[in-house]
Amino acid sequence: xxxxxxxxxxxxxxxxxxxxxxxxxxxxxxxxxxxxxxxxxxxxxxxxxxxxxxxxxxxxxxxxxxxxxxxxxxxxxxxxxxxxxxxxxxxxxxxxxxxxxx
Amino acid sequence: xxxxxxxxxxxxxxxxxxxxxxxxxxxxxxxxxxxxxxxxxxxxxxxxxxxxxxxxxxxxxxxxxxxxxxxxxxxxxxxxxxxxxxxxxxxxxxxxxxxxxxxxxxxxxxxxxxxxxxxxxxxxxxxxxxxxxxxxxxxxxxxxxxxxxxxxxxxxxxxxxxxxxxxxxxxxxxxxxxxxxxxxxxxxxxxxxxxxxxxxxxxxxxxxxxxxxxxxxxxxxxxxxxxxxxxxxxxxxxxxxxxxxxxxxxxxxxxxxxxxxxxxxxxxxxxxxxxxxxxxxxxxxxxxxxxxxxxxxxxxxxxxxxxxxxxxxxxxxxxxxxxxxxxxxxxxxxxxxxxxxxxxxxxxxxxxxxxxxxxxxxxxxxxxxxxxxxxxxxxxxxxxxxxxxxxxxxxxxxxxxxxxxxxxxxxxxxxxxxxxxxxxxxxxxxxxxxxxxxxxxxxxxxxxxxxxxxxxxxxxxxxxxxxxxxxxxxxxxxxxxxxxxxxxxxxxxxxxxxxxxxxxxxxxxxxxxxxxxxxxxxxxxxxxxxxxxxxxxxxxxxxxxxxxxxxx
Amino acid sequence: xxxxxxxxxxxxxxxxxxxxxxxxxxxxxxxxxxxxxxxxxxxxxxxxxxxxxxxxxxxxxxxxxxxxxxxxxxxxxxxxxxxxxxxxxxxxxxxxxxxxxxxxxxxxxxxxxxxxxxxxxxxxxxxxxxxxxxxxxxxxxxxxxxxxxxxxxxxxxxxxxxxxxxxxxxxxxxxxxxxxxxxxxxxxxxxxxxxxxxxxxxxxxxxxxxxxxxxxxxxxxxxxxxxxxx
Numbered sequence: 036x037x038x039x040x041x042x043x044x045x046x047x048x049x050x051x052x053x054x055x056x057x058x059x060x061x062x063x064x065x066x067x068x069x070x071x072x073x074x075x076x077x078x079x080x081x082x083x084x085x086x087x088x089x090x091x092x093x094x095x096x097x098x099x100x101x102x103x104x105x106x107x108x109x110x111x112x113x114x115x116x117x118x119x120x121x122x123x124x125x126x127x128x129x130x131x132x133x134x135x136x137x
Numbered sequence: 138x139x140x141x142x143x144x145x146x147x148x149x150x151x152x153x154x155x156x157x158x159x160x161x162x163x164x165x166x167x168x169x170x171x172x173x174x175x176x177x178x179x180x181x182x183x184x185x186x187x188x189x190x191x192x193x194x195x196x197x198x199x200x201x202x203x204x205x206x207x208x209x210x211x212x213x214x215x216x217x218x219x220x221x222x223x224x225x226x227x228x229x230x231x232x233x234x235x236x237x238x239x240x241x242x243x244x245x246x247x248x249x250x251x252x253x254x255x256x257x258x259x260x261x262x263x264x265x266x267x268x269x270x271x272x273x274x275x276x277x278x279x280x281x282x283x284x285x286x287x288x289x290x291x292x293x294x295x296x297x298x299x300x301x302x303x304x305x306x307x308x309x310x311x312x313x314x315x316x317x318x319x320x321x322x323x324x325x326x327x328x329x330x331x332x333x334x335x336x337x338x339x340x341x342x343x344x345x346x347x348x349x350x351x352x353x354x355x356x357x358x359x360x361x362x363x364x365x366x367x368x369x370x371x372x373x374x375x376x377x378x379x380x381x382x383x384x385x386x387x388x389x390x391x392x393x394x395x396x397x398x399x400x401x402x403x404x405x406x407x408x409x410x411x412x413x414x415x416x417x418x419x420x421x422x423x424x425x426x427x428x429x430x431x432x433x434x435x436x437x438x439x440x441x442x443x444x445x446x447x448x449x450x451x452x453x454x455x456x457x458x459x460x461x462x463x464x465x466x467x468x469x470x471x472x473x474x475x476x477x478x479x480x481x482x483x484x485x486x487x488x489x490x491x492x493x494x495x496x497x498x499x500x501x502x503x504x505x506x507x508x509x510x511x512x513x514x515x516x517x518x519x520x521x522x523x524x525x526x527x528x529x530x531x532x533x534x535x536x537x538x539x540x541x542x543x544x545x546x547x548x549x550x551x552x553x554x555x556x557x558x559x560x561x562x563x564x565x566x567x568x569x570x571x572x573x574x575x576x577x578x579x580x581x582x583x584x585x586x587x588x589x590x591x592x593x594x595x596x597x598x599x600x601x602x603x604x605x606x607x608x609x610x611x612x613x614x615x616x617x618x619x620x621x622x623x624x625x626x627x628x629x630x631x632x633x634x635x636x637x638x639x640x641x642x643x644x645x646x647x648x649x650x651x652x653x654x655x656x657x658x659x660x661x662x663x664x665x666x667x668x669x670x671x672x673x674x675x676x677x678x679x680x681x682x683x684x685x686x687x688x689x
Numbered sequence: 690x691x692x693x694x695x696x697x698x699x700x701x702x703x704x705x706x707x708x709x710x711x712x713x714x715x716x717x718x719x720x721x722x723x724x725x726x727x728x729x730x731x732x733x734x735x736x737x738x739x740x741x742x743x744x745x746x747x748x749x750x751x752x753x754x755x756x757x758x759x760x761x762x763x764x765x766x767x768x769x770x771x772x773x774x775x776x777x778x779x780x781x782x783x784x785x786x787x788x789x790x791x792x793x794x795x796x797x798x799x800x801x802x803x804x805x806x807x808x809x810x811x812x813x814x815x816x817x818x819x820x821x822x823x824x825x826x827x828x829x830x831x832x833x834x835x836x837x838x839x840x841x842x843x844x845x846x847x848x849x850x851x852x853x854x855x856x857x858x859x860x861x862x863x864x865x866x867x868x869x870x871x872x873x874x875x876x877x878x879x880x881x882x883x884x885x886x887x888x889x890x891x892x893x894x895x896x897x898x899x900x901x902x903x904x905x906x907x908x909x910x911x912x913x914x915x916x917x918x919x
Contacts, residue, residue: 049780050777053773053777054773056773057770060769061766061769064762064765064766064769064909065762068758068914071758071910071917072917072919073918079914079917079918086910091906094772094899097776098773098775098776098895098899099896099899099900106718108718109717112722112724112725115348116724116728117728119732120728120735123729123733123736126442126443126459128739128740129454130384130388130451130452131452131740131744132743133452133454134451135453249705251715253703317722317723321718321719321722324718325715326705326715351722351726352729354726355727355729355730355733356729359730359731359732359733359734362855363737363855366855370822371823372847372851373844373848373851374737379848380741380847380848382740385737385740388736389733659705
């Protein structure tokens with residue numbers, strides 16, 4: 036039943052949503068490009084990565100339809116993969132960041 | 138021998154997955170998970186004996202302290218290829234690709250895996266990888282050790298590392314596709330009523346294994362790409378002279394290769410969890426603990442990789458953390474061992490061959506696991522790094538654990554796979570020989586290692602006092618070789634001369650025993666509906682009137 | 690739900706699935722799980738990138754500055770547009786608009802080719818400037834941004850360019866695979882194989898394309914925008 040109402044909803048206005056997301060993505064690309072030329076110290080990387088994460092989330096949620104996927108497991112797959120990616124990066128860097136030499 | 142003549146004729150006429158179609162192409166182009174399992178069975182057995190042949194040569198060389206049987210270079214190639222063949226072409230596909238392929242759909246009441254053609258593709262990738270590996274070995278081989286550490290593999294070795302790397306890369310994708318198929322199948326293809334808490338624990342173990350295959354294998358794949366590029370172009374990513382860090386390679390390598398140990402052992406645990414309740418005639422003790430400990434092992438397995446690098450020059454603080462985390466992975470493993478033992482308690486235990494293998498698994502895995510705790514301890518690890526202690530430890534897990542479980546599973550499901558009974562007496566004898574031979578081979582290596590004999594040395598003439606233990610080990614390897622040859626002979630024999638098996642010769646629980654032996658192509662005549670819990674042995678063994686009571 | 694009417698005459702239903710819904714879910718789940726492995730595949734390179742960027746930040750900044758960020762931004766825009774056309778293609782398949790489906794598949798592939806073209810031009814520039822790692826690599830006297838008088842260490846810059854070529858190269862390889870998938874989708878769509886009831890290949894092909902887009906969304910700031918400000 037829930038599935039039915041969601042698909043009915045998505046039939047009414049997906050185009051508006053798709054074009055809106057597309058415009059936001061282009062805007063964010065422009066913003067990230069311009070901000071890179073400003074002097075923000077360490078925050079240049081932070082801003083660039085946050086914008087990239089927002090863009091990736093938008094693509095996943097609305098273009099890849101995670102938003103209306105009734106399937107919780109798909110979200111679990113994404114989060115699990117990201118968690119293990121963070122494990123790889125985090126525990127590896129835990130070695131490099133705590134070396135008294137180098 | 139006379140028993141073969143009394144096979145009823147209609148046994149042959151019933152349509153099974155084995156006799157539905159004939160001919161080579163009906164096998165090479167099959168999408169039936171059961172036939173693909175048999176294709177895998179044949180191919181991994183082939184590679185098992187190749188790897189075993191190398192092992193025998195290694196043991197022969199070590200019979201005497203002097204390096205007299207082979208040259209030093211040849212010895213390096215022997216242990217490298219023994220490791221690569223056994224790890225990537227036997228152990229990792231062994232239980233998932235053979236027993237898992239055969240049983241996962243049947244245990245959950247499905248007609249096939251979710252992606253049968255991808256399943257076939259995974260076998261072909263395995264074969265392509267295997268052929269490249271064989272070609273590599275026959276035209277010169279590799280001498281990097283199966284761990285192919287940089288900078289030796291990138292800058293110094295003049296053997297065929299890239300070819301071996303390509304073989305492992307391709308075989309890795311075969312493993313990924315198997316894991317992908319299992320995850321989707323377990324999520325999507327369960328029969329009505331087959332809830333998560335009713336799944337056999339074999340399925341839970343394979344689900345956990347698939348997680349590791351899916352998340353770990355891509356990392357070794359990209360690592361091989363990086364090493365190959367580094368070797369070809371000298372980019373500097375792993376080369377300290379160019380600003381790179383060789384330890385980065387070890388991090389990436391062990392991020393996969395430590396969890397890969399759990400790819401080998403988890404399915405074996407799944408097999409044992411099926412065998413022990415059946416031959417104790419009891420429900421498994423602590424179902425949900427066993428189920429979630431499989432998942433916990435898969436997750437914790439990813440947190441401990443750097444205990445392979447304690448002496449490699451990484452940060453001491455990180456070493457402490459990884460040492461602690463390595464202990465953590467012992468907890469779910471111990472939970473499993475306790476639950477198996479508790480299942481045996483007050484059970485009516487039958488000492489059939491699969492159960493003997495399961496007992497062997499229990500003992501050997503426990504020794505292997507406890508010596509793993511030695512190695513997780515930072516201090517002892519420094520003492521025994523790269524000695525035979527390590528070799529003995531991981532052989533107790535990977536041969537004592539994984540191969541015992543594999544053989545136990547092959548025997549347990551052989552009636553279902555082939556439709557024939559294997560000769561029980563021979564099988565018990567073989568299980569005993571394997572157990573004794575294994576201990577004779579590898580227990581002396583613990584002592585050797587603790588006394589300081591380094592691994593990968595082909596000549597120990599400066600330490601002749603090591604010879605006695607090495608002779609014991611080599612003698613054990615010979616016994617072990619006989620123990621492995623025996624099942625191959627009598628199982629092949631039973632395919633032709635064995636007594637026909639009934640649908641459920643062990644009176645075991647589980648959906649795979651509810652269909653005929655061997656099963657029809659679609660596994661079940663009609664889609665099963667599950668209304669009972671897993672391992673309902675008390676109900677199965679109850680007197681008939683008790684069966685009238687509605688269950689579930 | 691209407692599904693039961695369709696399943697009887699459904700030619701695409703494989704024998705081992707009970708109903709089209711199960712088959713569709715299995716396929717999309719399979720693609721998602723595969724994309725999870727892809728995250729880890731790229732993860733190994735991200736790990737190497739993270740370490741060396743941390744160690745050699747100045748050299749990475751100098752090397753990153755030698756790459757044309759405008760081309761990178763243009764390529765990002767191209768891929769975002771292609772993602773839009775992919776999602777429109779899926780919508781067209783869902784709503785039985787065959788002409789739109791064909792058009793969107795074609796436009797997506799054109800965007801993909803445009804991306805590869807721009808990428809190729811960028812590689813050509815790097816080749817001309819001797820920034821391709823190897824014997825002819827040269828990165829002498831390039832100032833480190835923000836540190837006047839300091840020059841980038843060519844060896845460390847070579848690590849940056851190695852990672853640049855590996856990451857963008859493997860990404861481009863994924864684009865080429867994507868173009869292959871979309872050619873096949875185009876053939877199937879041309880043959881009228883997709884209906885509102887059955888268009889799973891368009892959906893999961895689309896998932897793959899979006900994923901490759903997401904990887905690029907991260908590669909763009911990580912490789913092109915490390916230390917741009919003057």
